[in-house]
Amino acid sequence: MSTSLSPEQEELRATVERFARNEVAPVIAKLYEQEEFPYDIVAAMGRMGLFGLPFPEEYGGMGGDYFAFCLALEELARVDSSVAITLEAGVSLGAMPIFRFGTEEQKREWLPRLCAGTMLGAFGLTEPGGGSDAGATRTTAHRDGDEWVLNGTKAFITNSGTEITGLVTATAVTGRDHEGRPRISSIIVPAGTPGLTVAKKYSKVGWSSSDTHELAFDDCRVPAANLLGEEGRGYAQFLRILDEGRVAVAAMSVGLAQGCVDESLRYMGEREAFGRRIGEYQALQFKLADMEARTHVARLAWRDAAARLTEGRPFKKEAAVAKLVASDAAMVNAREATQIFGGYGFMNDSPVGRFYRDAKILEIGEGTSEVQRMVIAQAMGLPRPH
Amino acid sequence: MRFMNVVVCVKQIPDPAAPARLDPSTWTLEREGKLILDESDSYGVEMGLQLADQAGGGEVTLVSMAPRNETSGLRTALAMGAARAILVSDPVLGGSDALGTAKVLAAAIRRAEPDLVVAATESTDGYTGTLPVQLAELLGFPSVTFVKKVTVGDGKVHVERQTEAGFDEVETPLPAVITVTAGVVEPRYPSFKGIMAAKGKPVDQLTVADLGLPEGSVGAAGARQEVVSVEPAESRKAGEIIVDEGDAHTRIVAYLEQLKVI
Ligand SMILES: Cc1cc2nc3c(=O)[nH]c(=O)nc-3n(C[C@H](O)[C@H](O)[C@H](O)COP(=O)(O)OP(=O)(O)OC[C@H]3O[C@@H](n4cnc5c(N)ncnc54)[C@H](O)[C@@H]3O)c2cc1C
Numbered sequence: 001m002s003t004s005l006s007p008e009q010e011e012l013r014a015t016v017e018r019f020a021r022n023e024v025a026p027v028i029a030k031l032y033e034q035e036e037f038p039y040d041i042v043a044a045m046g047r048m049g050l051f052g053l054p055f056p057e058e059y060g061g062m063g064g065d066y067f068a069f070c071l072a073l074e075e076l077a078r079v080d081s082s083v084a085i086t087l088e089a090g091v092s093l094g095a096m097p098i099f100r101f102g103t104e105e106q107k108r109e110w111l112p113r114l115c116a117g118t119m120l121g122a123f124g125l126t127e128p129g130g131g132s133d134a135g136a137t138r139t140t141a142h143r144d145g146d147e148w149v150l151n152g153t154k155a156f157i158t159n160s161g162t163e164i165t166g167l168v169t170a171t172a173v174t175g176r177d178h179e180g181r182p183r184i185s186s187i188i189v190p191a192g193t194p195g196l197t198v199a200k201k202y203s204k205v206g207w208s209s210s211d212t213h214e215l216a217f218d219d220c221r222v223p224a225a226n227l228l229g230e231e232g233r234g235y236a237q238f239l240r241i242l243d244e245g246r247v248a249v250a251a252m253s254v255g256l257a258q259g260c261v262d263e264s265l266r267y268m269g270e271r272e273a274f275g276r277r278i279g280e281y282q283a284l285q286f287k288l289a290d291m292e293a294r295t296h297v298a299r300l301a302w303r304d305a306a307a308r309l310t311e312g313r314p315f316k317k318e319a320a321v322a323k324l325v326a327s328d329a330a331m332v333n334a335r336e337a338t339q340i341f342g343g344y345g346f347m348n349d350s351p352v353g354r355f356y357r358d359a360k361i362l363e364i365g366e367g368t369s370e371v372q373r374m375v376i377a378q379a380m381g382l383p384r385p386h
Numbered sequence: 387m388r389f390m391n392v393v394v395c396v397k398q399i400p401d402p403a404a405p406a407r408l409d410p411s412t413w414t415l416e417r418e419g420k421l422i423l424d425e426s427d428s429y430g431v432e433m434g435l436q437l438a439d440q441a442g443g444g445e446v447t448l449v450s451m452a453p454r455n456e457t458s459g460l461r462t463a464l465a466m467g468a469a470r471a472i473l474v475s476d477p478v479l480g481g482s483d484a485l486g487t488a489k490v491l492a493a494a495i496r497r498a499e500p501d502l503v504v505a506a507t508e509s510t511d512g513y514t515g516t517l518p519v520q521l522a523e524l525l526g527f528p529s530v531t532f533v534k535k536v537t538v539g540d541g542k543v544h545v546e547r548q549t550e551a552g553f554d555e556v557e558t559p560l561p562a563v564i565t566v567t568a569g570v571v572e573p574r575y576p577s578f579k580g581i582m583a584a585k586g587k588p589v590d591q592l593t594v595a596d597l598g599l600p601e602g603s604v605g606a607a608g609a610r611q612e613v614v615s616v617e618p619a620e621s622r623k624a625g626e627i628i629v630d631e632g633d634a635h636t637r638i639v640a641y642l643e644q645l646k647v648i
Contacts (some may be wrong), residue, residue, distance in 0.1 A: 011461055011581045014422075019575050047578035062578040 003303060005212035009071060012064075016072045019048065020079035028080045029211065029349050035201075035208045037162055041083055046117020055099055060112035067306040069165065070251035074299070078262065079351075081358040082209035084252045085365075089158040090114070090247045094121025094177050097169050097186060099324035101229030101237050110167065116212075119166035124154035124215055125238055131156070134171070135235055137184055139217060141172035146224050148187050150195070150217035161198040161213040165191045168215060169194025171213075171234050183232035187222060196221030196332055206357035243316050245366045246323040247309060250302035253362045256355055257295040260330075260337035263352050267341055284340055289364055291333045298326035317379035317382065324372040327362035388442030390538065394468065395491055395521070396427040398452045398459030398585040399511040406511075412481060413613035415511055421452060423459035426506035428573035429566050431463045432505035434504050436571065437538055438455040445469040449499045451479060451490050457589055464584035466578030472498060476593045481606030484512075488520035489604050493597040495525060503544060507532060522563035527564040534570045535637050 001130035023044055047050060051067040055061025062068075069091060095114040098106055098121070113119035125134050139152025150172055154160075160168055168189050172214050173182040189196055199214040242375050265288060268279030278284055301322035305377060308315035334356045338345035345352045363369045378384060398421035400406060407416045422430075431446065438444030448463050448471040455475045474495045479490065495503060496523060503525070504566045508515035522529030534553060535546040541560050546553045548567055576584075594604060602608055626641070628634050 007458075007461070008581050008585060010580075011465060011576070011584075012578055013457075014464075015465075015575055032644045044575075048575045049579060053578055057579065063582065068578055307576070 003258070003300060005071070009068060009219065010178040011230065012068055013071045013075055015048075016050070016075040017078070019044070020076050024076065024079045024083055027350075028083065029351075031209045031356060032080070032082060033208075035203075037211050038083055038086065038209050042086060042117055042120075042164070045082060045083075045087060045351075048113075049112045050087055051095070051117035052115030054091065055111060056097065059099070059107055060115035062115075065155050065230050065310045066247065067303070067310045069246055070302060070306045073248055074251045074255040074258070074302075077252040077254075078259040078373040080209075080354070081252060081256055081362075082207050084255060085207055085210045086120075086159060088248045088252060089122065090117070090120045092248050093241065094159060094167075094169075095124035096240055096244065097123060097237065098188070099230060100240065101186070101233075106228065110188075112164065119163065120162055120164050122157050122160040122165060122168040123241070124155070124157045124160070124168050124170040126155050128155045128214070130162055132368055134238065135182070135184070137171050137182065139170060140173040141170075141174050141185065141187055143174075143224065144221070147221045148224060148226065150174075150187065150189065150220040150222070152217050154204070154215040154217075156212055157215055159211050160215055161201060162211045165211075167191060167316070169228055170215075170217065171238060172217075172233055174234075176234070184234035186228040186234045186237055188226040188228050189217070189220060189222050190221075190226075191298070193220055204361075206354075206359070206361055208357075211280060232366055242366055243319050244309060246303045246319040246372070247302055247315070249362060249366045250298070250305065250319070250322035250326035253323070253330040253359075254295060254299045254302055256330040256359055257291070257298060257326070259306040260352065260355050261291050261331035261356075262286065263296055264340045266339045271342075278340070287336050287340060291336055294329040294333060298322070298329040317376055320367075320372040320379070321346075323367065323368055324376070327359075327369060330355075330362050331359045360361075390438055390441035391499060391501045392438050392446045393449055393498050393503045393517070394427070394429065394430045394434040394446055395495075395503065395505040396450045396459060396461070396463055397424040397506075397509045397511075398422065398450060398456050399424045399509065402510055407455065408616060415615045417453050417557045421459055424506065425509050426508065426510050426568050428461070428466070429568055429571055430504040431468060432508050432571045432573040433468055433566050434502075434538065435467045435574075437502065437536060441538060447472065447500070449491055449494050451472075451475070451478075451482070451487055451494075453480065455591055460589060461581075461584050462576065464587045464589075465580040466574055467576075467580060468587075470587055471589045472592065473589055474592045474594070474597065476605070477531065478605040478607070481609055482584075482604060483548055483611035483632040484514045484516045484607040485520055485610060486604040486608045488517050488524055489599065489608075490594070490597065492524035492633060493599055494519055495521070501528050501560045502538065503527065503561065505563065505565050507565045518563055520563045523632050524563075525563065527561050527563050528558040529565070530558060531565045533564045533566050534634060536564065554607050582639075609644075 049062040052061035053064045054066045098110050141148045141150045146202045169186050174185040175183040188311050195218050197216040202212045271278045305315050305318035305322040337352045338356045341352045347353050401422050409416050434446040446468040448468050451474045460471045474490050482572045505518040530545050531574040533545045534548050544557045547556050
């Protein structure tokens with residue numbers, strides 16, 4: 001039993017660390033301030049094969065696994081979360097549903113470009129009326145001859161309006177079962193399909209360089225063959241996708257928590273107050289020790305969940321635990337790091353200020369912390385709430 | 387063109403991001419921890435890969451001398467696309483000077499029968515910048531330093547060589563040694579596929595005896611160079627701040643002229 005990385009995993013981690021330091025860190029503050037999507041960084045990540053990490057080579061992937069993907073996400077988020085979520089959503093929400101549930105034809109059509117990072121995919125689950133209760137989807141799709149006709153609105157959809165967005169997989173009610181419950185299905189809608197309107201991008205508190213839009217489907221017609229997976233199985237499908245995504249968001253959260261540790265350690269060795277370096281004050285040493293401990297524990301949690309996922313063992317509860325503790329570690333570390341930086345921590349151009357703004361969403365996206373607690377409680381055998 | 391065999395010399399060095407220490411008895415850099423590929427060498431590796439590619443058939447062989455059979459830095463270059471590596475590692479090589487290192491590398495490079503040998507202008511940890519030309523001399527190859535652009539054809543290498551004023555164009559027959567300056571190409575980041583493939587690539591591990599070098603000719607015993615003392619570098623002086631009162635540009639120009647920069 002070992003929790004340490006293999007030489008190849010370590011090489012990947014070190015490569016992405018180097019990439020983030022050399023290619024992301026020097027340019028991200030400006031992109032973030034101007035709320036610009038990092039096209040050049042995405043292209044470079046594509047050339048490195050990061051978008052294809054967990055997919056087999058036959059579809060243009062790198063033949064790696066979800067664990068390797070999470071390692072890359074942690075290192076990216078250590079420097080910047082907008083870049084990390086662009087990769088996270090591109091892979092785990094854009095490409096993964098097609099890989100897991102697509103027909104051979106759908107995989108051959110979409111995966112090579114998604115793996116190359118020359119195209120991004122988005123996943124539209126959340127609606128203006130609710131995200132946590134994803135079973136309450138209002139968007140509908142009905143069959144009309146050889147086509148599905150979609151109507152409805154999706155909210156907060158990552159990677160849905162970039163110049164290289166190629167598709168959005170939308171969940172929609174395609175009928176009712178004999179007890180009158182909605183049958184939810186996933187349907188691939190290519191970008192530019194008439195009837196699909198991409199609203200102007202949201203103004204967000206954080207993740208400012210990540211692309212997020214509201215999408216409206218208005219009699220939007222796609223070929224019947226664009227159904228992803230079985231009709232009526234959409235709910236089960238996205239639960240699987242979200243379970244995986246939680247491990248990825250946990251890894252990103254650990255990256256942000258680690259970034260706070262990196263920056264604070266450096267600053268505590270430089271900054272002086274009352275004639276001493278602030279790193280000599282035990283009050284701050286204890287803060288940093290707690291930050292380090294929190295990060296370490298959260299890292300073990302995502303690695304455990306990712307190892308289970310990769311080995312095909314049950315991981316639902318572990319993924320929820322990892323996301324819960326890691327997003328909390330990110331949030332607390334961001335607050336503490338900002339405190340250590342004093343006034344400079346409150347400035348938008350300091351990495352720590354950016355970490356502070358980027359941390360909160362980690363407790364909300366791909367399942368809120370309350371939803372993680374619900375998943376954990378149910379895995380422990382407690383009754384579902386009414 | 388026929389198959390092209392490029393040897394790239396790579397040094398594995400302590401991570402420059404980590405605090406460095408000098409051994410107080412020899413005043414040389416401590417190399418105890420994990421070593422990584424010297425970033426200056428990543429340019430040579432990239433250039434070698436591009437040349438082999440342009441030749442329409444070819445391979446990059448890495449040659450390195452390092453303590454404790456260290457291969458981490460080699461793995462990085464193999465993951466970038468190099469085909470194989472020759473690593474010379476031997477306890478007697480501790481305390482080598484540049485010439486001793488050149489002798490070892492030359493012996494290893496001969497085995498690879500190169501068309502072209504690529505090295506960095508200087509390493510990031512040692513900075514002597516003397517090794518590549520010593521190597522060329524020992525191999526009996528012509529050498530061209532400070533190369534920024536290379537084309538290979540008809541048994542010759544044509545290079546643009548950086549000078550203070552601009553660049554020289556130089557042509558020399560192969561085999562030859564060239565040194566590349568940092569920044570002339572953009573080293574690729576290895577992909578995960580490359581990293582996994584590197585696992586299976588051959589790394590020939592050799593000792594001084596394997597190379598048939600006479601005992602005492604290399605390592606500390608053969609070194610002709612000794613570090614006598616080490617002084618801390620003078621701390622950087624505060625810069626001069628020029629406040630623009632409409633004439634900042636003329637004052638900056640005057641300052642640069644006084645430094646003979648322009
Ligand atoms: C920047 C950003 C990017 C996003 N990207 C995507 C994307 O790409 N695709 C996508 O589909 N969605 C995306 N989302 C949506 C995100 O997943 C949802 O915001 C999230 O799931 C929460 O849903 P909601 O906002 O509707 O909150 P609600 O579900 O309305 O929840 C409101 C509050 O009530 C709590 N709550 C709800 N139910 C319960 C309960 N039973 N018990 C206790 N507490 C409860 C919640 O935890 C929360 O605190 C994104 C969101 C953001 C902000």
